[in-house]
Amino acid sequence: MKKFLDLVDLNDSELERLLKRARTLERHPTGDALAGKTVALLFMNPSLRTLASMQAGVSQLSGASFLIQPGAGSWKLETRPGAVMDGDAVEHVREAIPVLAEYADLLAVRCFAEGKDLATDLADGTIRAMAELSPKPFISLESALSHPCQALADWKTLDDFDIPRAGGRFVLSWANHPKALAYAVPASALNMALCRGMNVTVLRPEGFDLPEPVMARARTLAARHGGALVTTDKRDEAMAGAHVLYAKSWSAPSCYGKPEEEAELRALHRDWCIAESWFKKASPNAKFMHCLPVRRNVKVADEVLDGPRSVVVKEAANRLHVQKSLLVEMLGGEVAP
C-alpha cells in the first residue's frame, strides 16, 4: 500500500490484515518494526489525538518522526497549481512535499477543508495532489472530505464492542456546534458503517442534509455491501433499536462558505445537544461514539460523555493501534502475531 487516503480504497484483505495487526499491537505495543524509519508529519491544522498518536506510535515501534507546522514555525504553504505567490504563502507544496520525501520514509499529512467553495472541498483535490507529489508512502491524517485513520479506528471500535456488521443499526446524528464544520468525519463515518454492511440512518434537522455527492457515494456503498441508508429528522424513529449513535456537526450545504448565514440556520437547532433521553428506544447497550474533540454541553451532554455508553476514549485509543498497523503495512516491517 503506497497511499492511504480513504478507507473505501482498501480491499477486504488489506482491511482485515490492518485490523488484525492493530489488535496484535494493542496487546504488544512496543517493538522495532519501524527501526531506522523516519516519518514526516505535516500538519496544516490543529490536532491532539492525531499528533499525539502518530508520534507515540512511531516511537513505540522504534521509528522517529518530525513535525512541520506551516504557519507556525514553518513557512505557510501554497497548494494551488500555477499560483503567482505574492501573498502570505512562502513555499509551494510542489517543493515542500518532494523535499520532505528526501528526509523521510513516509509522509503523513493533515490538511482540512478550506471551507470556502463546496465543490472544491468535495473534490478533495489538495490532499490527492500532495499524495501525487510524494515519491514516498503517504497517509492522509484528515483531508477536506476524508478522515481515513479515524474511520479505521472506528471500525475496530465497533468490532471491539461486538456491534453487528450486517444487521447492525448505525445512526449518524448531526449535533449543535458554534461553528460550521466540514464533511470529512461524517462522510468517513457514514462510508465506514456502510462498508461494514450496517443499516445507517442519517439523523439531521431540515437543511442539514449531507451534500448530494456524499450521499450518492453512500448509496453506492449501501447497495454494494447490502445495507440500508435513510435520512430523517425524527429522533425516536432513527434511534429505535440503534446499536450506535455517532455524533458530529457539519455545515448546511446551502450556506457553505457563508458562516454568518449558516449560523442563523444553525441557531434554530440548539436542542441538538445529544442527551441520555435520545437513547430511550435504542438497543439496550447502545454506544455513543464521537471522533473528538467534542464541545461538552453544546454537542453532547455531560451525562452521555461521562456515562457507560460513551466509547469515545476507546475510539481515540484505537487511533494509536490502527495507525501503528498502517505504518507497519506501508513501511514493510512486521510484528510477531
Added chain:
Amino acid sequence: MKKFLDLVDLNDSELERLLKRARTLERHPTGDALAGKTVALLFMNPSLRTLASMQAGVSQLSGASFLIQPGAGSWKLETRPGAVMDGDAVEHVREAIPVLAEYADLLAVRCFAEGKDLATDLADGTIRAMAELSPKPFISLESALSHPCQALADWKTLDDFDIPRAGGRFVLSWANHPKALAYAVPASALNMALCRGMNVTVLRPEGFDLPEPVMARARTLAARHGGALVTTDKRDEAMAGAHVLYAKSWSAPSCYGKPEEEAELRALHRDWCIAESWFKKASPNAKFMHCLPVRRNVKVADEVLDGPRSVVVKEAANRLHVQKSLLVEMLGGEVAP
C-alpha cells in the same frame, strides 16, 4: 509514586532516593532505564528549561516523548467542570487527559495560574483535577501554586554547594518585574527551604506579603522541621549571615487579578533590582538563586548574574538530573548506582 504534584508530598526516603539517583544520573547521563516508554508532555504555557530538560532527559534514558501545546497546534482545552463549551476551548481535559493516557506511559503537565481569582489559584484545583483524570503516572511541571521539579532541583543545588540544612539561612526576596506573577515558584522555594529545616526570611516591600494561606502552610512546615520563618522589608537585616538569596517576583495579593492596580503598587519598588551591594552582610560565599527566566537589570543586575555567587545555571542543570530521577522512579526502571 503515582503522582508528583508538590515536593511537600514526598516522604524522607522518597526524597533522599530521588536525590541520590539524580546524582548518579548526573555522573552517568545516558542509559536505557526508559526504553520502550512514552512520555506525554502537555504544556499549556511557555517554557524553555522544563520543555528542553524533559525532552532531553527522556531521550537520554532511551525513552520517547511527544509535546502537545493547547492553543498552538493543538485544541485549546477547557478545565472547568460542567462548562457549556460554546467559547474558545474546543476540548475538555476530561477527554484530553484520558486520551493522552492511552498513548503514553506517563503524563507531565504544565498549567500556570489563571491569574484572575486569588482563592481559585491558591486552591490549585486544576492540576489536581487533571492528575485525578489520569490513570497513568502524572508529574506537575508547574501549576497555579507549585513548581515541584524546580523545588527538587533547588534542593539538590543547595546540597551541591554544601548549604547547611538546619542552621542554614535562606532569604526569599521579592524582586521587581514588569508584570504581576503567580505564587508557584515562591511558595515552592519557601516550602523547600523549610522542609530542609532552614531559617527562612521573606524579604519584600510593604504590600507584597505572600498570601496568608501560603504563609500558614509555611509556618506549619517551619514548626515541623525546626526552622524559623520571618518576614521583613529590611534588606540588611534579612541578608545578615544569609547563605542564599533566592529572588522571585510575585503579585501583591490585594490586587490579584487587577493588573493595572497592581502595576501602580509595583511601580513604587523599581529599586528592588537585586545588586551586589545587597550581599554586603551575607555569609562570605552566599549564593544567588533564581529559577529562570530572569529579566536582567530589572529583577537582578548583570553584576550578580555574571558574578561568582550566581548558581542559576547549576539550578537549571539540576532540573535535568532530578526529573530523570523522577521519571525512573515513576516508570519503574532503574539505573546502576
Added chain:
Amino acid sequence: MKKFLDLVDLNDSELERLLKRARTLERHPTGDALAGKTVALLFMNPSLRTLASMQAGVSQLSGASFLIQPGAGSWKLETRPGAVMDGDAVEHVREAIPVLAEYADLLAVRCFAEGKDLATDLADGTIRAMAELSPKPFISLESALSHPCQALADWKTLDDFDIPRAGGRFVLSWANHPKALAYAVPASALNMALCRGMNVTVLRPEGFDLPEPVMARARTLAARHGGALVTTDKRDEAMAGAHVLYAKSWSAPSCYGKPEEEAELRALHRDWCIAESWFKKASPNAKFMHCLPVRRNVKVADEVLDGPRSVVVKEAANRLHVQKSLLVEMLGGEVAP
C-alpha cells in the same frame, strides 16, 4: 571542529572530509554514530528544510534532538548585552545558551538578520556571541550574514552534477520578491562559489549591489582561489556560458531597514522573475539553483522550477547529508566508509 559558523572558516581537509562523509551517508543513511547524543535546536525563525533535516538526520544516526522556538512555546530571548529587560523578551541568551548546553551535547541555532541596521547585521555579532556563550559544539543554521549548512549542501550539489570548480561559471542572480530579504544566502553562495575557484557573476538591477563589505570579502576569496568576480545588470552577458544560475532576492543596501522605500525601488524590477529564456546563452546543461523556499511565478517561473535544469530538491536533499556529516564530525562518532 567546535563551531561551524561559516563555510569559509573550514580548511581544505575539513571540507573534503565533510563532503566525503556526506556522500557515504547519502548511500548509507542510518546508523548509530550519534547514539546517546542530544542536539538542542534553537530556532528564532521559521524553517522547513533546516528543521526537518536536522531532526531527521539526528534520529537517522540514533541521536535525539529537541526544539526550542522562542516566542512560540518558549520565552522570547534578548540578545543585546547589558539590556534592561523591561520589554517583550523574558530571557537573555546569556542564560538560555549555557542552560541548553547543560541539556545537550551540541547546539544548533537559527537566528536571522534583524533587518534594521545594515552595519549591525553585516557584523553578524549575535550568532557569534551565542556561539561564544556555548561550552558545547555549536552550529549556525543561518545567521544575519551566513547560511553555512546551505553553502555546504550547495557545494556538494555542484559536485554531484560535475560542475567544474576552476573554470566553472556561476551566476548569482537577484530576483524579485514581495519583501526585502537579508544577505545570508547570497553572501554564502557567493563565497562558496569563489572558494571553489569558480568565475562568478553577480547579476542584479541597478541599486541592488550586495553591500560593499560582502563584495570586499568576495574579492579577497576570488584572489585567493583564482576565480573572477564581476557585477552586471546585463542578463545575456552574465549568462553566456554559465553552468549555474543561483537565484536569490536581497534588500537594496541603500534602503536597508526602510521597507517602504525599498519596496518602491524593488517595484521597478518585477521582470526579474527568472524564466527559461534567461538560459538561452547558457551552457547546454546549465542548472538552476535556489535554497528554497521560493515564491513561484514571482521569483522564478514554473517552467524553470518544473523543468529539467532545476536542482532545488537535490540541494535540499544535500542539506540532510552534509548536516549529518557535520554532526558526526563535531560529536566525534564515525561512519563506516
